Amino acid sequence: MIRDITLGQYYNEDSVIHFLDPRTKINAVLVYLIAIFLVDKYVSYGLAFLFLIFCIKLSKIPIVFITRGLKSLIFLLLLSVVFNLFMTPGNVIFKFGIFSVTYEGLNLTIKMALRLVVIVLFSSLLTLTTTPMELTNGIEMNLKFLKRFKLPISDIALMMSIALRFVPILIEEVDKIMKAQMSRGAKFDDKNIIKRAKSYVPLLVPIFVSAFRRSNDLALAMEARCYNDSDNRTKLNPLHYKKNDLIAYIFLFMYFIILVVLKVAF
Amino acid sequence: MHIEVKNINYIYDKMSKEKKYALRDVSFDIFDNDYIAIIGETGSGKSTLVQHLNGLLKADSGDIKVDGVSIYSKNYDLNSLRFKVGLVFQYPEYQFFSETVISDVSFGALNMGYSEEEAKEMSKNILRTVGISDEYFDKFPFMLSGGEKRKVAIAGVLVMNPEVIILDEPQAGLDPVSKSELFKVLYDLHKKGKTIIMITHNMEDVIEYADKVIVMKNSKVLKVDKTASVFNDDKLLSEANIIKPEQVELMNKLNEKFKNIDIKKIKQKEIVEEIVNKIKR
């Protein structure tokens, strides 16, 4: 039932990419994002695509898991295709009715679609190879400089990690409550939409009550252990860059430079 | 009602690389008017097992038959099985969702198809049976005390008038008075012909109430036997990591010293009778 939901979407594997520092991976996604907007030639697209495939191969994740992320994007992709294809002025290739497809439009459409696809694939690689906890850690470290501007980065990171921690706990709770109500004859698969919506009331109330109870307990437990948000908190598993991270940064840098050169030189 | 559990196996995480059984080749029978206790360490599979008995979990292999019919057969009505085999989860008071005690208890009866009126009447009756008096009926369930909440929650299952009542650690977190009241209610139901299956870690309760015991360890059923036999089986107890209850110890010691003591008599009342008889003789 509800347990079948895969969490976040971390894919457990022992690969070079999995063992990279989360900061490296987050930065790589940022660089990749920026770089893709520098790209305007098909050669450069080819390179971006190659880089993506290279990383996917290194991560050992089956390709189906990665392309799964595209499903939720189909609507956006179609929208962008329609708009770009029919709304761009230029040399008309062919026409039906009031719609006309231009050479420029076709070009733009293909490039936009490619951009969207590679960006989504590359960033799903980040979430597939990084546990939620690593991810929050990485984000916190990356945003540390914002502390100078009095932004409560540690608090935000703490909130993120608590929220992430709570997801599996809540899923388990929902599972238990669902089973308990089913034991009292509740049906959650009624064909009638109204009946089905109604059948969720006996779930929602206990779920909320339980979420409040648990967060209350957690807050108490944290206070009992003297939690405070001073700046000098240390980490259980501090992040350390390793040799592979350096190599990754070099690859990334080279990739970026080549793209810039391709843009400027030709 | 006769429930046959035949060689069932169950794995929670079927996708994971190494298969970890939560139930492994489990078989036993439940007969009419049994009072069965399921004991075993935490994580031995007790809760998983009882969720199979009303079809919440489906065994990966093996079969469960209720009155001769497999509950895994096509078109078997699991929903009506759940009305006959009532399962009370651990901490059942966490499932409250209504504004009043009476409407929360009515939920099961309404799901069975009874009218609003009938369900209310049934709920009132069952609430009185478990010892909740009329002035509580329209209260907000979350406002009750721990023991009252537990009774109301259990009433929420009993209202369906199940033939078999399964309770997963019903005494957990209850004060001694509420606990003994609850066990008295269950015992009365048993006297009236209900089958009771109870998961518990409290051996005193097992001895006082259960006729049969299912001993579990590491996803397997080690033994299904009469209560007194289980507690006199030292090898079994140590294998299952169960400490021998004091009353069993007492009877054994008495037998060593005076001979001709019936060590199968381990309930409080039986022990007293046995000792009194011995003195008289």
Ligand SMILES: Nc1ncnc2c1ncn2[C@@H]1O[C@H](COP(=O)(O)OP(=O)(O)O)[C@@H](O)[C@H]1O
């Ligand atoms: N919902 C679940 N998902 C995955 N594993 C579970 C789940 N529930 C229980 N388990 C595992 O199955 C085993 C048996 O658990 P359980 O039946 O709850 O034992 P008990 O009730 O005897 O303490 C344990 O190893 C437990 O970790």
Ligand SMILES: [Mg+2]
């Ligand atoms: Mg349990």
